[in-house]
Amino acid sequence: MDRSLAVERLLRGVPPHDLPAALRSALAEHFGAKAVEIWMADYALTELCQVKTLPYTTDPIPVEGTTAGTAFVAQAATFDHDSAGVTGYLPVSVRGDRLGILAVTLPEEPEPQVWAEFERFAEALAHELFVADRDTDLYIQARRSSRLTLAAEMQWQLLPGRACTRAEFALGGQLEPAYAIYGDCFDWSASAQKLAVTLINGMGEGSEAALLTNLAVNALRNARRAGVELDAQAELADQAVYGHYRGNGHVAALLLEFDLATGMVDVVDAGSPRLWLLRDGKAERIHFEEQLPLGMFEDTVYAIHGFQALDGDRFVFVSDGVYNAAGLLGELYGDRELAEAVVKTADLPAAHVPGMVLRELATRRNNAQAEDDAMVVCLDWFGPAPVPGEGEGSTIAVAKTAR
Helix, strand or coil, rough: EEEEEEEEHHHHHHHHHHHHHHHHHHHHHHHHHCEEEEECCCCCEEEECCCCCCCCCCCECCCCCHHHHHHHCCCCCCCEEEEEEEEEEEEEECEEEEEEEEEECCCCCHHHHHHHHHHHHHHHHHHHHHHHCCCCCCCHHHHHCCCCCCCHHHHHHCCCCCECCCCEEEEEEEEECCCCCCCCCEEEEEECEEEEEEEEECCHHHHHHHHHHHHHHHHHHHHHHHHCCCHHCCCCCCCCHHHCCCCCCCCCEEEEEECCCCCEEEEEEEEECCEEEEEEEEEEEEEECCCCCCEEEEEEECCCCECCCCCCCCEECCCCHHHHCCCCCCCCCCCCHHHHHHHHCCCCCCHHHHHHHHHHHHHCCCCCCCCCEEEEEEEEEECCCCCCCCCCCCCCEECCCCC
16 A cells, blocks of 8 residues: 555544554654654644643743744744754644644655655644544643633634635634633634624623623524524624623624625624725725624614725734733824734735734733733635726725615
């Protein structure tokens, strides 16, 4: 049997918790590997944590300034050479979601096609890890360089992932502080025709805020999966939150639905998350008619607004924990600073932008503890095939959609 096929079959056949040991054994047998390790990116995307049977038993590798970290950020193989041989660090990613690194040490430099085979193994491993979380906590534990609060545990289980890439778009999202978040959350889902993006900011703190956000996100998912229009999704979620909290708890939300064939975007703005557009090198905030947060009053009626996304547009969504963050002198991180951050990160892939903006925010605080959640989501719109005569102009016109 072909050795590559043997390794890939092994990955698909072993129990999820045995993936590291099985891969180590297979690469030693078929390629003479001296060491094989899996490193998972932590929730803050600043460290790589080794997968071990017992969590927290090894020191993490910082992403910044290391060979393994360079492979993770650049999403390209990097190499270390020393007296023990050569170690290749191979990105473990699935559909744009960066999970970690596969590190393989060989006694000597192999033929180039061997590294190409290892890259395929890393890709296959990513798919297996993505599925493995249903059956084992091993890889979830490995993503943690410290314990999560209960609220953070609840929030991270809600997220669809940290990145997603398709031909029409690329998405990246991040929450901070990663290990003690409260009510901020994002969600996305794509079909053949639509991309839905949801930004949530639940009121309150701790597990109570997380419970409120969980109710809102699942109510929105339930409505979306029922196939109703965006305004009805907001209204059904509004009723669910009000029915439980009777107006004593509410959720700020920004709901968007992209038509993947045309670039038309439906929007319901029900609160504080803000949207920035980067087009032709210029950043500007997109304003919508702000409507009531979900759950504030009984039977609220929501209206859909819309705009046209153009190929090459970048959209950056931020919660109030970003634009209301106070600096050392009490000054707020306002629109001017956000516009500068959006422009400054223009050359980065969408998956890298949230982390860069949040690191700048931490620098502004002099790395002091944040007083509120901070959420950043970046969406690059590549668009469908261009249609002659469309796509001219650069001004966003927001108009109420006829119903």
